[in-house]
Amino acid sequence: MTLTADSRKPPERRLHPLRAEIVRGFAPWTGAAVLLTLGMLLTGTSAQWQGGWAETRSQLHDSMLVIAPLTAAAGCLQGGRERRRRTDELWETAVRGRLARFLASAMPVALWAAAGFTAAATLALLATWPYAQGDRPHLGLLPGDAVLLAACAMAGHVVGRLVAWRPAAPALAMAGYVGLAVPAMASPGAGRHLDAAFPAPVGSYPVWWQPVVMAVWTGGLASAAVLAYAARRRYTALVPLAAAIAAGALLVRTGDGLWHDDPLASRQVCDTSTTPQICVNARYEGLLPQVREALSEVVGRLEGVQNLPVRFEDRPTAPRHGEAQLPMLAPLGWSVVRGRLTDPKQYAWEAVAELEGRGDCQSTLDPRVRRADDAVEHYLAPGPHQEYFDQLAAEGSAAERAELTARQRARARLASMGEEERRIWLSAYFATAGSCGARAVPAL
Numbered sequence: 001m002t003l004t005a006d007s008r009k010p011p012e013r014r015l016h017p018l019r020a021e022i023v024r025g026f027a028p029w030t031g032a033a034v035l036l037t038l039g040m041l042l043t044g045t046s047a048q049w050q051g052g053w054a055e056t057r058s059q060l061h062d063s064m065l066v067i068a069p070l071t072a073a074a075g076c077l078q079g080g081r082e083r084r085r086r087t088d089e090l091w092e093t094a095v096r097g098r099l100a101r102f103l104a105s106a107m108p109v110a111l112w113a114a115a116g117f118t119a120a121a122t123l124a125l126l127a128t129w130p131y132a133q134g135d136r137p138h139l140g141l142l143p144g145d146a147v148l149l150a151a152c153a154m155a156g157h158v159v160g161r162l163v164a165w166r167p168a169a170p171a172l173a174m175a176g177y178v179g180l181a182v183p184a185m186a187s188p189g190a191g192r193h194l195d196a197a198f199p200a201p202v203g204s205y206p207v208w209w210q211p212v213v214m215a216v217w218t219g220g221l222a223s224a225a226v227l228a229y230a231a232r233r234r235y236t237a238l239v240p241l242a243a244a245i246a247a248g249a250l251l252v253r254t255g256d257g258l259w260h261d262d263p264l265a266s267r268q269v270c271d272t273s274t275t276p277q278i279c280v281n282a283r284y285e286g287l288l289p290q291v292r293e294a295l296s297e298v299v300g301r302l303e304g305v306q307n308l309p310v311r312f313e314d315r316p317t318a319p320r321h322g323e324a325q326l327p328m329l330a331p332l333g334w335s336v337v338r339g340r341l342t343d344p345k346q347y348a349w350e351a352v353a354e355l356e357g358r359g360d361c362q363s364t365l366d367p368r369v370r371r372a373d374d375a376v377e378h379y380l381a382p383g384p385h386q387e388y389f390d391q392l393a394a395e396g397s398a399a400e401r402a403e404l405t406a407r408q409r410a411r412a413r414l415a416s417m418g419e420e421e422r423r424i425w426l427s428a429y430f431a432t433a434g435s436c437g438a439r440a441v442p443a444l
Helices: 016-021 026-044 053-063 064-079 081-085 087-092 098-131 141-162 168-185 190-194 210-232 235-257 282-295 296-301 343-358 357-364 366-379 386-394 400-417 419-430
Strands: 205-208 259-261 270-271 279-282 312-313 322-326
Touching: 016 235, 016 259, 026 053, 026 064, 026 098, 053 064, 053 141, 064 081, 064 098, 064 141, 064 168, 098 210, 141 168, 141 210, 168 190, 168 357, 210 235, 235 259, 270 282, 279 282, 279 419, 282 296, 282 343, 296 343, 322 343, 343 366, 366 400, 366 419, 386 400
Parallel strands: 279 312, 312 322
Antiparallel strands: 205 259, 270 279
């Protein structure tokens, strides 16, 4: 009996060996572990990065200290799978070559680890976007970090194939953590730039080729290990090894030149409609309206007062002549959380304290100067916890109660002055800003 064309069975479709490993088994769980672990790390520190693009970049990169050893351990577990199943000898009889068999088992873990990191990084960037106050997304390090995770998975797979020891995976994770953490804690040196998880400075950005060279360094080492283990011609491992050595030499030779200062970190954005002017770091330009609002009462009460600084400024260095330091907006998580000032009253009080400029001699100040400073702070921007400290002094020793009475008397004297008299007194007071002597400070 002859079969007709319609009754013939369609040819079976051959699926690539990677498909089963990618969609089933241990590899997807690796991606989920990376995603969840990174999610927990980011959630626990969200106040310190959410709202700053550079902070988000640095937090994601710094997480490699934990995620990279985790990925290496996952690769090690996958590498020892056949030994645990007692199918390693059967696996060696497969038609495909040793390298093809190795890649079919190792690549899914590497791909899923990179995918889990990419998903977590995307979610972190989306979480930052609504609260970002300036700057722009910093994406340069992310591809290199994904390559690092893939390289750790591949290298861990080699260890899993070679080491017949059940605790090999956790031991590899601990060794990887120590290997990445030690350079970060060691004394400065050019060799620290070989550490792919070395902390990324918030106020800096890498030269354009640094992530590429770092990917060659980490990927080259992992590729050399894979080829040395699984390739038919093992000498081919010399090619990626040579590339990795060249990349490492370039990283070490360049040293600190791998990072440049962010121009925005040294630029100020100012509101010139007030006296003093109010300036914030350009990386947080969007916070200027909030800072102006927090200082609005202070600026209003200083109207017409002479001898004031030209501007409030927000720099990581000491203020220049004619400037007063604002309370620092960075690092995030203190004065600023998710694009909002956490305590505007505290912020204003700290700004007034910087106007006085006597921070370096607080321990040696004359009591009369302390009372004048306290009266000015209480008039311009009373501290949010002032009542609490006054209550403690009222319940303290006789000397503390007497000092509290003197401070309250000075506050009342300044508040009871007429506007013109108070402007004259404040002008004389701010002429002594930064002075630690009591003679020039006007009496109250």
